[in-house]
Amino acid sequence: MSTPVLDVRGLAYAYPDGHQALFGVDLHVHQGERVALLGPNGAGKTTLVLHLNGIHTAGAGSVSVSGLPVEKANLTEIRRRVGIVFQDPDDQLFMGTVRADVGFGPANLGIKGAELDRRVMRALEQVGMAEYVDRPPHHLSFGQRRRVAVATVLVMEPEILVLDEPSSNLDPASRRELADILRSLDVTVLMVTHDLPYALELCPRSVVLSGGTVVADGSTYDVLTDDALMTAHRLELPFGFDPRTATPRP
Amino acid sequence: MSTPVLDVRGLAYAYPDGHQALFGVDLHVHQGERVALLGPNGAGKTTLVLHLNGIHTAGAGSVSVSGLPVEKANLTEIRRRVGIVFQDPDDQLFMGTVRADVGFGPANLGIKGAELDRRVMRALEQVGMAEYVDRPPHHLSFGQRRRVAVATVLVMEPEILVLDEPSSNLDPASRRELADILRSLDVTVLMVTHDLPYALELCPRSVVLSGGTVVADGSTYDVLTDDALMTAHRLELPFGFDPRTATPRP
Amino acid sequence: MHVPDGFLDAPTSAATGAVAVVTIGVALVKARTELDDKTAPMAGLVAAFVFAVQMLNFPVGVGTSGHLMGGALAAVLVGPWTAILCLSVVFMVQCLLFADGGITALGTNITLMGLTTVAVGWLVFKGLQMVLPKRISLVPAQAGIGALVSVPVAALLFVGLYAVGGATGIDLGNLATAMVGVHVLIGIGEGVITFLAIGAILAVRPDLVYGARPILERRELEIRTPTSGAAA
Amino acid sequence: MGAGHGHKLHFHGHSPIHRVPAHLKLLTLLAFMIVVVATPRDWYPAFAVYLAVLVGVIAVSRVPPTYLLKRTVVEVPFVLFAVLLPFVATGPQTEVLGVSVSQHGLEAGIALLIKGTLGVLASLTLAATTEPNELLLGLERLHLPQQLVQIMSFMVRYLDVVTGEMQRMRIARESRGFTARNPRHWPVLARSAGALFIRSYERGERVHLAMLSRGYTGKMPR
Ligand SMILES: Nc1ncnc2c1ncn2[C@@H]1O[C@H](COP(=O)(O)OP(=O)(O)OP(=O)(O)O)[C@@H](O)[C@H]1O
Ligand SMILES: Nc1ncnc2c1ncn2[C@@H]1O[C@H](COP(=O)(O)OP(=O)(O)OP(=O)(O)O)[C@@H](O)[C@H]1O
Ligand SMILES: [Mg+2]
Ligand SMILES: [Mg+2]
Numbered sequence: 045m046s047t048p049v050l051d052v053r054g055l056a057y058a059y060p061d062g063h064q065a066l067f068g069v070d071l072h073v074h075q076g077e078r079v080a081l082l083g084p085n086g087a088g089k090t091t092l093v094l095h096l097n098g099i100h101t102a103g104a105g106s107v108s109v110s111g112l113p114v115e116k117a118n119l120t121e122i123r124r125r126v127g128i129v130f131q132d133p134d135d136q137l138f139m140g141t142v143r144a145d146v147g148f149g150p151a152n153l154g155i156k157g158a159e160l161d162r163r164v165m166r167a168l169e170q171v172g173m174a175e176y177v178d179r180p181p182h183h184l185s186f187g188q189r190r191r192v193a194v195a196t197v198l199v200m201e202p203e204i205l206v207l208d209e210p211s212s213n214l215d216p217a218s219r220r221e222l223a224d225i226l227r228s229l230d231v232t233v234l235m236v237t238h239d240l241p242y243a244l245e246l247c248p249r250s251v252v253l254s255g256g257t258v259v260a261d262g263s264t265y266d267v268l269t270d271d272a273l274m275t276a277h278r279l280e281l282p283f284g285f286d287p288r289t290a291t292p293r294p
Numbered sequence: 295m296s297t298p299v300l301d302v303r304g305l306a307y308a309y310p311d312g313h314q315a316l317f318g319v320d321l322h323v324h325q326g327e328r329v330a331l332l333g334p335n336g337a338g339k340t341t342l343v344l345h346l347n348g349i350h351t352a353g354a355g356s357v358s359v360s361g362l363p364v365e366k367a368n369l370t371e372i373r374r375r376v377g378i379v380f381q382d383p384d385d386q387l388f389m390g391t392v393r394a395d396v397g398f399g400p401a402n403l404g405i406k407g408a409e410l411d412r413r414v415m416r417a418l419e420q421v422g423m424a425e426y427v428d429r430p431p432h433h434l435s436f437g438q439r440r441r442v443a444v445a446t447v448l449v450m451e452p453e454i455l456v457l458d459e460p461s462s463n464l465d466p467a468s469r470r471e472l473a474d475i476l477r478s479l480d481v482t483v484l485m486v487t488h489d490l491p492y493a494l495e496l497c498p499r500s501v502v503l504s505g506g507t508v509v510a511d512g513s514t515y516d517v518l519t520d521d522a523l524m525t526a527h528r529l530e531l532p533f534g535f536d537p538r539t540a541t542p543r544p
Numbered sequence: 545m546h547v548p549d550g551f552l553d554a555p556t557s558a559a560t561g562a563v564a565v566v567t568i569g570v571a572l573v574k575a576r577t578e579l580d581d582k583t584a585p586m587a588g589l590v591a592a593f594v595f596a597v598q599m600l601n602f603p604v605g606v607g608t609s610g611h612l613m614g615g616a617l618a619a620v621l622v623g624p625w626t627a628i629l630c631l632s633v634v635f636m637v638q639c640l641l642f643a644d645g646g647i648t649a650l651g652t653n654i655t656l657m658g659l660t661t662v663a664v665g666w667l668v669f670k671g672l673q674m675v676l677p678k679r680i681s682l683v684p685a686q687a688g689i690g691a692l693v694s695v696p697v698a699a700l701l702f703v704g705l706y707a708v709g710g711a712t713g714i715d716l717g718n719l720a721t722a723m724v725g726v727h728v729l730i731g732i733g734e735g736v737i738t739f740l741a742i743g744a745i746l747a748v749r750p751d752l753v754y755g756a757r758p759i760l761e762r763r764e765l766e767i768r769t770p771t772s773g774a775a776a
Numbered sequence: 777m778g779a780g781h782g783h784k785l786h787f788h789g790h791s792p793i794h795r796v797p798a799h800l801k802l803l804t805l806l807a808f809m810i811v812v813v814a815t816p817r818d819w820y821p822a823f824a825v826y827l828a829v830l831v832g833v834i835a836v837s838r839v840p841p842t843y844l845l846k847r848t849v850v851e852v853p854f855v856l857f858a859v860l861l862p863f864v865a866t867g868p869q870t871e872v873l874g875v876s877v878s879q880h881g882l883e884a885g886i887a888l889l890i891k892g893t894l895g896v897l898a899s900l901t902l903a904a905t906t907e908p909n910e911l912l913l914g915l916e917r918l919h920l921p922q923q924l925v926q927i928m929s930f931m932v933r934y935l936d937v938v939t940g941e942m943q944r945m946r947i948a949r950e951s952r953g954f955t956a957r958n959p960r961h962w963p964v965l966a967r968s969a970g971a972l973f974i975r976s977y978e979r980g981e982r983v984h985l986a987m988l989s990r991g992y993t994g995k996m997p998r
Binding site: 548549550551554557568572575579584585586587588589591592593595596629630632633634636637639640641642643646647648740741744745748749752 | 802805806809810812813814847848854887888890891892894895896899900902903908911915921923924926927928929930931932933934935938970971973974976977978980981984
């Protein structure tokens with residue numbers, strides 16, 4: 045088997061205030077996989093995600109990306125390869141206009157002029173926000189900010205896309221359009237979500253994190269139909285949805 | 295017919311940067327109703343909600359709550375009656391501990407000592423956050439913060455509960471528990487949501503806002519089964535869900 | 545340039561303290577018209593911002609350091625009376641929480657760097673607004689010039705106070721030349737920062753700039769009927 | 777957004793000094809400094825007594841002396857001024873270590889150093905043993921006008937909001953491959969500073985409105 049592009053081993057982490065959030069997490073994601081990361085509130089999903097590009101530093105265990113250990117010397121390279129869409133779009137947007145914000149990453153990679161503009165507009169068109177290019181991002185609606193936040197990551201064309209609850213606050217059409225984009229890209233995807241039908245639709249594999257450890261890892265269908273596992277970890281299927289009868293979209 | 299508890303007439307509003315978000319909105323909600331407010335990103339839902347307790351001031355038209363016009367002189371009374379759960383929990387939480395934050399509102403109403411404690415703990419139990427009572431709110435996970443934000447409003451026991459995307463970032467069990475709480479309370483509810491099955495489950499009536507005006511107002515079932523309306527306003531039913539076959543939960 | 549305890553003699557400290565108390569008293573009354581529900585947080589932010597701006601220190605001639613003062617910026621953002629309150633609060637916080645500036649010199653610091661820069665900055669700003677065409681695009685430049693002028697004036701006043709209540713006979717001419725010379729440079733920095741900050745705020749939240757309110761025009765709102773709106 | 781959770785100078789502790797009500801500490805500081813300032817500048821034994829008192833208080837407060845000493849840097853500009861005084865001042869000259877300096881300037885410089893240092897140390901002790909929120913309550917009890925207290929409480933909170941937002945913006949920038957290493961990067965920082973101002977303001981404004989929504993009237997409930 046190839047080396048995993050995301051390789052997390054025995055990862056433990058405590059926040060500076062002493063609260064331990066991860067207790068030995070193992071996760072291996074291979075090139076081109078789309079994996080859903082499920083689990084109750086406070087399970088440690090965001091904490092785990094923030095280790096994947098070195099925002100948090102492992103307290104114990106190790107994290108590596110495409111074989112590179114996540115450590116100071118490799119951070120620039122790793123951040124070029126791993127694009128993270130944060131759970132809170134306000135954590136992602138900081139420049140004065142949408143254009144400057146989406147262009148920020150590629151500009152750091154040395155792209156400029158017409159090429160920069162082309163990439164910015166393409167990313168904004170993907171998320172349906174092209175007409176907002178000259179507005180300040182913090183004056184957009186929450187869902188619009190989420191869409192711009194996704195664009196700031198897409199524009200970097202990362203090899204590995206990590207999305208923390210990307211569909212929350214999106215309107216239903218945008219949610220489906222995001223799924224279409226993710227399916228059309230040839231990248232590795234790790235997606236945190238509480239939207240189980242969305243996970244089933246998009247990710248063949250699911251990992252369940254609960255109380256800071258991995259409690260299940262397998263096909264999404266198997267996870268969602270394992271009733272004991274589901275109730276033990278606050279996962280419930282929403283009103284009117286049954287994975288056994290839901291047919292995949294064409 | 296009784297006077298509506300929420301009465302919005304011809305409401306128009308432009309943000310200070312000149313961007314107009316509402317173009318004449320009419321909305322009447324009666325005592326005890328549960329109404330879902332649907333619509334695409336950027337439709338003006340949050341903008342509308344922020345008029346209901348006088349955070350924004352109508353540019354044209356009028357808003358009144360239980361017959362009281364929303365204006366400077368009535369603000370204290372109106373804010374006591376209308377509890378708003380903001381779309382972003384970080385806008386809602388500001389004290390140093392969860393206890394102080396949830397207790398803030400009732401303390402302002404003059405409640406103290408054991409009674410204050412009792413109310414705080416009850417609200418936190420409702421949202422399943424009692425064990426976090428002495429943690430700083432900004433050190434919680436996003437979904438945990440959302441739950442505390444809901445508690446800060448429940449604890450005020452408002453007559454009218456306005457929730458802006460309350461279920462986003464909640465794990466599936468919390469989402470259902472929130473629905474149970476809302477159903478059990480004898481209050482008027484206006485809930486903004488992009489989760490159409492959730493709207494159908496909880497709210498008999500739906501209002502669709504799009505481009506700053508009301509484009510539909512009727513029974514949730516009728517709205518969700520009106521395909522032309524749905525596609526015109528970026529509303530789509532999620533994967534595997536059909537209102538025609540979904541049976542209400544017992 | 546925060547004056548520490550014991551730098552000026554007791555009578556001078558007491559006199560400047562009295563000036564500060566009286567002016568703050570007047571400002572408290574006058575500011576009622578400027579300060580409401582929504583502007584109270586603005587006043588707090590302006591104070592925090594001025595506080596941050598004052599952390600930018602420049603080494604100055606005779607051993608003291610100079611820094612940006614933010615009086616004109618505050619005056620244009622929240623109005624002169626509220627600005628006086630903001631600046632006074634900044635000096636109190638610096639003194640009590642950061643030990644920057646002595647507690648017995650608090651009145652001196654407020655008078656010197658608060659009252660003076662606010663008054664000079666605001667008067668220059670208003671003066672320019674009166675003689676120049678009423679255009680919103682001119683506001684940042686007017687504020688910047690007000691800021692520029694306010695700094696050397698405060699420096700001159702410092703020399704004056706030192707002459708009255710300072711410890712010893714340094715050559716006042718030299719001190720004045722050095723202080724004013726250096727503070728013209730600092731004033732240019734202050735002017736540029738004020739210009740940029742006011743410009744940035746006017747671009748997205750013109751309603752937050754007190755000094756621009758008289759020349760903001762009212763917008764007409766458009767009303768769409770449901771039928772015409774449905775097409776959108 | 778935490779309300780003033782431990783500013784840079786506060787040293788968490790539970791000593792008797794930490795527990796004295798803030799308004800008493802404020803009054804004591806003021807009285808102490810007035811005495812120091814009013815003391816003629818050549819009464820050196822008196823200054824030794826003041827210093828001893830101060831050291832005693834610091835010892836009781838159990839704030840490590842190094843913690844305070846590191847923070848006396850705010851005094852540096854005036855130390856420089858005091859050191860230069862003897863050289864730039866006019867008047868009768870005297871010899872110190874073979875260098876001719878102004879007699880007057882020398883005395884003034886030394887007095888300035890002594891009084892200034894006592895002032896800084898005393899203020900630092902107050903700052904290190906008092907939470908900003910207690911200080912606000914203390915000022916309220918001393919009848920500082922409500923408007924000033926309100927501006928100050930917003931300011932203290934905003935210092936948190938601004939640093940919080942700055943932190944978030946820094947993480948966001950670095951996640952997209954940017955680190956400010958040299959002055960070439962300043963324009964980027966300058967442009968994000970404008971956004972920072974508005975962002976902090978608007979976040980603070982929304983939080984303020986959230987407070988009003990829950991019955992806040994300008995006074996913290998107790
Ligand atoms: N900054 C912080 N300091 C201390 N503890 C924290 C901090 N952030 C999160 N925690 C705690 O760490 C645990 C894991 O949090 P994390 O944010 O990773 O959860 P999550 O799985 O992303 O939850 P959610 O679904 O609500 O986003 C929680 O118990 C939370 O309270
Ligand atoms: N602070 C602001 N300044 C200027 N324009 C704004 C501001 N906030 C929102 N807008 C604009 O007003 C319109 C309505 O925004 P609003 O936040 O009400 O949308 P929404 O219906 O709540 O959307 P979402 O589903 O994404 O939360 C949008 O076009 C948005 O860009
Ligand atoms: Mg999370
Ligand atoms: Mg919204």
